Amino acid sequence: MISNFRSDIEFQREKALELSSQVSRHLAAGGKLSIGDCPPINPDPAKRSEIIDPATILKRRKPLITRAEREALRKLAEAL
Secondary structure, three states, X not given: OOOOOHHHHHHHHHHHHHHHHHHHHHHHOOOOOOOOOOOOOOOOOOOOOOOOOHHHOOOOOOXXXXXXXXXXXXXXXXXX
16 A cells, blocks of 8 residues: 555654664663553543522623614604
């Protein structure tokens, strides 16, 4: 198979060889390796707080003025 990313593969190969040499040096010095559980691919979202701060509750919009109120305001504006 021909890869379009051959330069990337070669670049990663150098890093892989360096990493494997570091691992072998660590093991030669008496170090140990441990394999842990892998993390979940999609972790659960953060828990939401159950406490509601009254200062942050959204305030409702005031209702729009009715047609009758609008006409009354127009008459007042014309009277001025």
